[in-house]
Amino acid sequence: MTGRMWHLARHDSRLFLLRKENLFFMLVMPILFMLFFSSVFRGGGGPEDVKVKLSVIDQDRSFLSHAFVRQLEGEHFDLAVFDAAPADSVELLRVLTIPASFGDSILAGRKVELDFTKHPDSNLSYDVAAEMHLHRAQVAFLGTLIRWEQELSRRFDHIDQVGEADRARLLALAAEPSLVTVQDRWAGEGRPVPSGAGQSIPGMLAMFVVMTVLIGGSESLTREKHQGTLARLLSTPFSRGEVLGGKVLHLTLVGLVQALVLMGAGEAMGAFHLFGIDFSWGPHAPTLILVLIPYAFAVACLTLFVGGLFRTTQQAESMAWLLGMILAAIGGCWWPLEAMPHGARVLAAFSPAYWAMSAFHALITFGQGPSAVILPSLILIGFGALFAWLGGRTMRSGGIG
Amino acid sequence: MTPVLAVENLRKSFGDLVAVDGVDFEVAEGEIFGFLGPNGAGKTTTISMIAGLLRPDDGEIRVDGVSIADDARAVKRKLGVVPQDVAVYAELSARENLRFWGGIYGLKGQALRERIEELLDQVGLSERADDPVKQYSGGMKRRLNLAMGLIHRPRLILLDEPTVGIDPQARKKILEIVESITRGGQTVLYTTHYLEEAESFCDRLAIIDHGRILAEGSIAQLKAQLGEGSLLTVQGEFLEQPFREILAGLGDLREVEITDGRAMLLVPGGSRGVGPALEGLYGAGLHLDDVLIKEPNLEDLFLKLTGRELRD
Ligand SMILES: Nc1ncnc2c1ncn2[C@@H]1O[C@H](COP(=O)(O)OP(=O)(O)OP(=O)(O)O)[C@@H](O)[C@H]1O
Ligand SMILES: [Mg+2]
Numbered sequence: 001m002t003g004r005m006w007h008l009a010r011h012d013s014r015l016f017l018l019r020k021e022n023l024f025f026m027l028v029m030p031i032l033f034m035l036f037f038s039s040v041f042r043g044g045g046g047p048e049d050v051k052v053k054l055s056v057i058d059q060d061r062s063f064l065s066h067a068f069v070r071q072l073e074g075e076h077f078d079l080a081v082f083d084a085a086p087a088d089s090v091e092l093l094r095v096l097t098i099p100a101s102f103g104d105s106i107l108a109g110r111k112v113e114l115d116f117t118k119h120p121d122s123n124l125s126y127d128v129a130a131e132m133h134l135h136r137a138q139v140a141f142l143g144t145l146i147r148w149e150q151e152l153s154r155r156f157d158h159i160d161q162v163g164e165a166d167r168a169r170l171l172a173l174a175a176e177p178s179l180v181t182v183q184d185r186w187a188g189e190g191r192p193v194p195s196g197a198g199q200s201i202p203g204m205l206a207m208f209v210v211m212t213v214l215i216g217g218s219e220s221l222t223r224e225k226h227q228g229t230l231a232r233l234l235s236t237p238f239s240r241g242e243v244l245g246g247k248v249l250h251l252t253l254v255g256l257v258q259a260l261v262l263m264g265a266g267e268a269m270g271a272f273h274l275f276g277i278d279f280s281w282g283p284h285a286p287t288l289i290l291v292l293i294p295y296a297f298a299v300a301c302l303t304l305f306v307g308g309l310f311r312t313t314q315q316a317e318s319m320a321w322l323l324g325m326i327l328a329a330i331g332g333c334w335w336p337l338e339a340m341p342h343g344a345r346v347l348a349a350f351s352p353a354y355w356a357m358s359a360f361h362a363l364i365t366f367g368q369g370p371s372a373v374i375l376p377s378l379i380l381i382g383f384g385a386l387f388a389w390l391g392g393r394t395m396r397s398g399g400i401g
Numbered sequence: 402m403t404p405v406l407a408v409e410n411l412r413k414s415f416g417d418l419v420a421v422d423g424v425d426f427e428v429a430e431g432e433i434f435g436f437l438g439p440n441g442a443g444k445t446t447t448i449s450m451i452a453g454l455l456r457p458d459d460g461e462i463r464v465d466g467v468s469i470a471d472d473a474r475a476v477k478r479k480l481g482v483v484p485q486d487v488a489v490y491a492e493l494s495a496r497e498n499l500r501f502w503g504g505i506y507g508l509k510g511q512a513l514r515e516r517i518e519e520l521l522d523q524v525g526l527s528e529r530a531d532d533p534v535k536q537y538s539g540g541m542k543r544r545l546n547l548a549m550g551l552i553h554r555p556r557l558i559l560l561d562e563p564t565v566g567i568d569p570q571a572r573k574k575i576l577e578i579v580e581s582i583t584r585g586g587q588t589v590l591y592t593t594h595y596l597e598e599a600e601s602f603c604d605r606l607a608i609i610d611h612g613r614i615l616a617e618g619s620i621a622q623l624k625a626q627l628g629e630g631s632l633l634t635v636q637g638e639f640l641e642q643p644f645r646e647i648l649a650g651l652g653d654l655r656e657v658e659i660t661d662g663r664a665m666l667l668v669p670g671g672s673r674g675v676g677p678a679l680e681g682l683y684g685a686g687l688h689l690d691d692v693l694i695k696e697p698n699l700e701d702l703f704l705k706l707t708g709r710e711l712r713d
Contacts (some may be wrong), residue, residue, distance in 0.1 A: 005570075006507075007501075007504050007505065011501050013491065014493075015492055015493070018492045018493075019492070119713040186448055187431075227488060227490075227491065228486050228488030229488045229490060230551075231454055231484070232482065232484060232488040234453070234454055234528070235452040235453060235454055235477065235480070235484075236477060236505050236506070237475075237477045237505070237506070238505060239473075239474065270656065289492065306522040358443045
């Protein structure tokens with residue numbers, strides 16, 4: 001069985017390499033794209049470069065809570081402030097609730113607790129960044145309070161006692177650069193938030209695995225259908241499963257080679273600081289193979305399905321382009337998932353690219369160990385099985401006429 | 402003795418269209434069995450079912466006694482399928498195509514190389530063996546198409562109209578190759594709508610139309626179905642119905658086909674009977690413009706069975 005599939009896969013790979021456009025797609029185009037996007041977004045890529053979504057529910061609505069919100073504005077938050085929990089607050093990614101007693105408690109010197117809730121969908125790395133920003137805002141706010149208190153002519157025990165001028169002064173202080181800031185640094189590998197080249201290099205890799213396999217594969221599958229060789233193969237002692245399995249094996253190899261080429265290219269760009277690109281796959285690079293194989297397999301099976309659905313090469317190729325772009329976009333290859341609306345993040349789970357990107361980020365950015373790729377890999381294998389089944393159903397051919 | 406190929410009550414429909422409608426036949430070892438029928442008769446559909454590409458709605462196919470439903474792999478190993486439409490890899494050369502195909506059947510090394518050279522020689526492609534197939538002429542592609550089906554010396558060769566749609570010179574070349582195959586004592590199922598081909602090298606044949614076998618047997622047996630005698634074709638200014646009435650009064654003349662202005666009749670007793678027959682027709686007052694006398698062939702049988710010409 002495997003011997004027969006290898007025979008077919010070798011043959012298909014040979015045909016693939018004979019077509020110049022495939023080589024262009026595999027070697028030239030993705031590397032150019034990678035260079036371009038990584039140099040445009042080459043920024044150091046620290047957490048401070050990324051705006052993190054945060055919803056604030058200000059139940060207090062005092063000048064003190066307003067001052068704290070102003071302090072938050074000084075951080076890299078993409079803020080939405082509500083007076084009360086909005087109807088769809090369950091949908092919000094991260095919610096900071098300022099309790100009604102906030103202002104009074106501060107003035108009275110009582111302990112006050114802010115509630116910070118994260119939605120299960122929220123991205124771990126962004127949560128980490130959000131906590132860090134919050135932490136900085138808190139420190140800054142304390143500094144502001146101290147400065148303000150020193151300027152006050154008297155002590156207040158109750159919020160209503162504070163005059164208009166003092167209130168305005170606090171708000172003004174909160175808007176000033178704070179005296180104390182916390183400079184965060186992450187020890188160890190990578191950065192907590194994928195951005196810059198840390199986003200675009202894995203993103204281009206995940207995208208071009210989809211594009212190369214999907215476009216090259218659906219072209220060759222439809223060609224093989226209308227040139228009659230697919231039917232002819234099915235009339236040999238090779239079973240249908242072996243014939244289609246050989247195709248999947250070949251396409252998986254194409255995807256893997258594409259991924260390895262781009263891994264090498266990305267590492268080289270980082271190593272030579274080409275156009276100022278700062279990047280490395282880090283010490284877990286070999287572990288990436290564990291997710292690249294299931295990823296290439298899932299994309300190969302998807303290609304079988306697309307190749308089976310369409311009759312003409314033109315139809316299949318245009319569909320491959322479109323589908324490839326959509327899967328890359330919703331899968332988070334082009335921009336961090338955080339930048340996408342909630343609905344799109346739900347869709348993302350349907351793109352194999354999303355799972356590949358999750359695993360890449362887990363390994364490269366968060367420095368998690370190989371166990372982090374187990375779930376994405378299993379999901380990708382599941383995708384592969386589903387598409388293989390669908391592909392087997394669509395890849396029916398009539399007679400040999 | 403078990404026939405190499407036995408087909409029983411084979412049926413296949415595409416939606417409402419019944420493409421193959423209860424076909425039965427057997428092909429014995431070493432026999433060249435012809436499948437003769439016009440476009441859309443169901444030849445390719447039948448071959449596709451034998452090749453395991455289409456699942457029959459009903460019926461059974463056995464090769465050397467083994468049913469394809471029971472052991473498709475064993476059956477397919479014995480088949481050499483040559484599809485009607487050329488199915489080869491255009492980017493590869495003839496030699497590469499043959500090497501790949503031979504590999505599928507488990508041939509390798511020296512044995513494969515020798516077999517490839519032998520076949521290239523047999524189909525006359527040795528000189529162009531390393532050029533990509535996309536640079537070949539239509540006839541050369543067909544010859545390669547044929548060679549690919551022969552690479553593993555199959556027990557049963559399925560040839561689906563190997564000469565259709567090519568120029569006379571290329572066709573002659575293909576026919577020579579087919580003849581060289583048939584001389585080798587191979588068992589072949591040969592579909593065609595060219596009567597001369599069927600007549601020239603098929604041991605037995607079946608005439609198929611609308612998915613049914615209308616007649617089956619050796620050339621002699623089939624000709625005998627028309628009856629002994631000469632074929633008399635007359636043309637003139639007459640209508641079908643009055644002509645039939647005249648014919649009824651003329652004793653042994655048998656109708657093959659009658660239309661307005663043209664009639665084909667079988668005259669018993671050979672050419673000696675033609676004179677009296679013509680006398681009878683003239684005597685009845687018919688005006689004839691054209692008269693043709695010839696020995697009946699399968700074309701005429703086909704016309705008689707289906708009321709249609711073999712080629713449209
Ligand atoms: N896959 C299919 N779907 C629908 N109809 C089909 C299919 N294949 C064949 N047919 C129909 O079945 C009938 C028999 O077709 P088939 O190809 O077997 O004829 P054929 O004898 O090989 O004709 P030709 O000499 O033109 O090759 C035709 O009417 C054809 O249109
Ligand atoms: Mg046909």
